[in-house]
Amino acid sequence: MDSRTPSIACIGVIGRSNNPLHISLFAASGPGYESERNKLEYSFMLNSCLDIFEARMPAKTVGHDFGLLHALDERTAMYGWVTNTGVKLVIVVDMEGRPASTTGPGKAAVLGLKDRDLTPAFQALQTAYIHLLRNPFYTPDDHDPRRAKGAASLQINSPRFTKEVERIGNAWYPGIISL
């Protein structure tokens, strides 16, 4: 079997009231791994993180990086980050997401994953969210179930934000310095 390296399988942005704001899925690549990711399955995974955030929140007084939330099986692990405004960012990592390239960035053999490997991705995501808040066409209250009026979708529909999340998900590899 070819050696495989970790890649991001899913990025979830979850609002203050635990409402999903945005979910992006990233298919694995390489022969034998082409199956599409199931959106429902990943929604459940993101849901399962919320309790862990809640449980760790009182004990964690400094920092935003919640590190490894839990590992579902040998392949899937979830990492979390909370902004001061209560927005939760979750990255699901597929440990066998792409074939290990012999050239180019990220070729170093990876044994396990450190928490800080995800930090650049989280920082880039937070920056993307901050940029979203600076978009005059985005009204945060329309995306909060406690304040939103009407039955419109609460999901973020800014193309720029979506594109940026896609870029982060595809560009990340273990050991990347900045995104």
Add this chain to the structure above:
Amino acid sequence: MSRPVPSPPAQPDSLLAASTLDFLLIELVPLAQRIAEQHAARDRAQREDYARSQIFHDQPVQTPSAAAASKPAADTLSVGGAPTDNTTAAGGAGDVEEENRDAVFWRLDGMGYRVGQGLVERFSAGRPRPQTPLDSIKFVCKDLWPLLFRKQIDNLKTNHRGVFVLTDQRFQPISRVSVDRKAGVKAGEDTLSRAQAYLYFPCGIIRGALAGLGMDVTVHADSSEIPAATFQIKTRGAKA
């Protein structure tokens, strides 16, 4: 005291950025007032039209003078429920002014709210997470205030039951307002009531920033002496 010294990092770009808020406010407040007046005028016109059409449909044969006399009656007759026009019926100029002030407040507060939400997202990144409501208020006083108004808040009082009072002895947006001291008490009061409008936008910013940090509050601003301003922050559900 001579001219106030600009804030320590006196680079041209930071000075410009700090002044933009002042200039924005100068433009924003009259704009909001104009919009509110226009809206009120349009509302009034529409209500009058509506009342007239009611009269036309209900009592087709009527002399103009009788129509004018029965206008309040027509208002109460309207089943669809156009709110009775107390501004034209009562004719109170004070009411109109009050209504306009509320509209201006609502508009500026809403704008500030959105700005506050954006600001808190941007500037709370990389700071310790506030644990208690008091921490959030302190964030506003110590981090947000210098960014917006070039100084920290002077005084913070709380009753520890959800009410916070912030006092700024020299509040930037109204620090340039001049009062004609020779003209007596009346002029002072007049200036105060006009300067009041410039506190609405900062009110909204505080409300938005705290909403971003997860606090549901109402903010009320007051000024008793020109360069000073007090902001009373009440968390939802707090008493007194």
